[in-house]
Amino acid sequence: MGDGVITVLGMGTGGAPPVVGGADLVVGAARHLEAAELPSGVRRLVLGPLSPALDTIAEYVAAPGARVVVLASGDPGFFGIVRALGARFGAAALDVRPSSPSVAVAFARLGLRWDDAVVVSAHGRELRTAVHVCRAHPKTAVLTGPGAGPAELGAALARTGLARTLVVGSALGTDAERVERVTPEQAAARDWSAAGAAVVLCLADAALDGRAGASRTVAGAPVAPAGWALPEEDFAHRDSMVTKAEVRALALARLGPRTGDLVWDVGAGSGAVAVECARFGAAVIAVEKTADGAGRVRANAAAHGVEVQVVHGEAPAALDGLPAPDAVFVGGGGRELAAIVTACARRARRSVVVTLAAVDRVPEVRGALRAAGWVPDGVLLQSSRLAPLPGDVTRLAAANPVFVLWARPASATSEGESL
Numbered sequence: 001m002g003d004g005v006i007t008v009l010g011m012g013t014g015g016a017p018p019v020v021g022g023a024d025l026v027v028g029a030a031r032h033l034e035a036a037e038l039p040s041g042v043r044r045l046v047l048g049p050l051s052p053a054l055d056t057i058a059e060y061v062a063a064p065g066a067r068v069v070v071l072a073s074g075d076p077g078f079f080g081i082v083r084a085l086g087a088r089f090g091a092a093a094l095d096v097r098p099s100s101p102s103v104a105v106a107f108a109r110l111g112l113r114w115d116d117a118v119v120v121s122a123h124g125r126e127l128r129t130a131v132h133v134c135r136a137h138p139k140t141a142v143l144t145g146p147g148a149g150p151a152e153l154g155a156a157l158a159r160t161g162l163a164r165t166l167v168v169g170s171a172l173g174t175d176a177e178r179v180e181r182v183t184p185e186q187a188a189a190r191d192w193s194a195a196g197a198a199v200v201l202c203l204a205d206a207a208l209d210g211r212a213g214a215s216r217t218v219a220g221a222p223v224a225p226a227g228w229a230l231p232e233e234d235f236a237h238r239d240s241m242v243t244k245a246e247v248r249a250l251a252l253a254r255l256g257p258r259t260g261d262l263v264w265d266v267g268a269g270s271g272a273v274a275v276e277c278a279r280f281g282a283a284v285i286a287v288e289k290t291a292d293g294a295g296r297v298r299a300n301a302a303a304h305g306v307e308v309q310v311v312h313g314e315a316p317a318a319l320d321g322l323p324a325p326d327a328v329f330v331g332g333g334g335r336e337l338a339a340i341v342t343a344c345a346r347r348a349r350r351s352v353v354v355t356l357a358a359v360d361r362v363p364e365v366r367g368a369l370r371a372a373g374w375v376p377d378g379v380l381l382q383s384s385r386l387a388p389l390p391g392d393v394t395r396l397a398a399a400n401p402v403f404v405l406w407a408r409p410a411s412a413t414s415e416g417e418s419l
Helices: 030-035 050-061 082-089 102-110 127-136 150-158 184-189 205-209 245-255 272-279 291-303 337-347 359-371
Strands: 006-011 025-028 043-046 068-073 094-097 118-121 139-143 165-170 178-182 198-203 262-266 283-288 309-312 327-331 351-356 374-381 384-389 393-398 402-409
Touching: 006 082, 025 030, 025 050, 030 043, 030 068, 050 068, 050 082, 082 094, 102 139, 102 165, 102 178, 102 198, 118 127, 127 139, 127 150, 127 262, 127 283, 150 165, 150 184, 150 198, 165 184, 178 184, 198 205, 245 272, 245 327, 245 351, 245 374, 245 402, 262 272, 262 337, 272 283, 272 291, 272 327, 283 291, 291 309, 327 337, 337 351, 337 359, 351 359, 359 374, 359 402
Parallel strands: 006 068, 006 094, 025 043, 025 068, 118 139, 262 283, 262 327, 283 309, 327 351
Antiparallel strands: 139 198, 165 178, 165 198, 351 402, 374 402, 384 393
8 A cells, every 4th residue: 555545446348356464445336346345354345436435535534544445446546536535634645556447448449549639528427428529529529327338329329410420339348348339329229338437539530540539638628629719711702701710710709609508600601600619629510502512511520620509591591400509600591580580599508799880780699699598798899900902011801891790698506407
């Protein structure tokens, strides 16, 4: 044992079962207690609800010379019990001895690198976040839990229509280890209860190949892009029908797209806002009523190397059945604008941003947001760009003014929706 009064042993992903000696209390899941070699007479505590277990550990820690051992899966400091133990007893009280993380073992079984994988935990957390990460990133590892297992993840991904392969790794490092490749539909149709704790790798075809991908310096999800509010010429568009860079800069600030979010871009046009949100790591659904516009959105997403799901249809009807977004961008106007804003506000969790050129539309948009229980705000954005004149001089070229309206829920908490 080390200097800490609580020894945390990682197990289950390789190596021999630990031999626990000199402990007064051993805490762990039933499967871990059964696998470990425990001395006779030691008290065993099957880990269930965390709070009572921490209270029992505290009683032993308070006794001079008492030793506590906590058994956990893999690396207990990786989405594991070290967080709760450290918060209660402090890092100095812990002697952590990790085993290999299940994510590392799962990727190793496939012969794949995982420094470019995004790892998300669905254990005791909302599954929707894991689903959105799988939507947006080609290589994702999901740590599952009760009610958020391979079947639930598969069912949610099957509804997206995205091409993904799920690799389900269970009992990794044990004689009962299984590593299975399935489609989301196959995962949804299976009963995985016998598999126990599992890690699910959600992989696009390029990630399965193993030969693609540049060398990385920073592991995990990509950091914020080097630049945003990209020039209009970076997007294919028709007749200058593209959200201007200055407007996109403010819209992105109010949308706040990030990894784990789902953003709707309604009336996407060229998809410039959708692409920019995806570059921040968010999952994005772009809704566009014209076929050529939908094609441009797909082309722009491909040109920028991001995943954007395109729905060819007219809002608000096209919004029915889509998963609830964290943030929504509504571009353009039209007779259905108030109805579209109302439909978006009823389903968004955090923010709604609307851009429009007509001053006549501002009151109805603000009214629709208020009626849906949101607090609206906004600005009239007027900008002038530097433009050359003959004689090596410069003038200011005024762009058309645009109203940028945004809103947040009136309540500090938003109920949102399920997947």
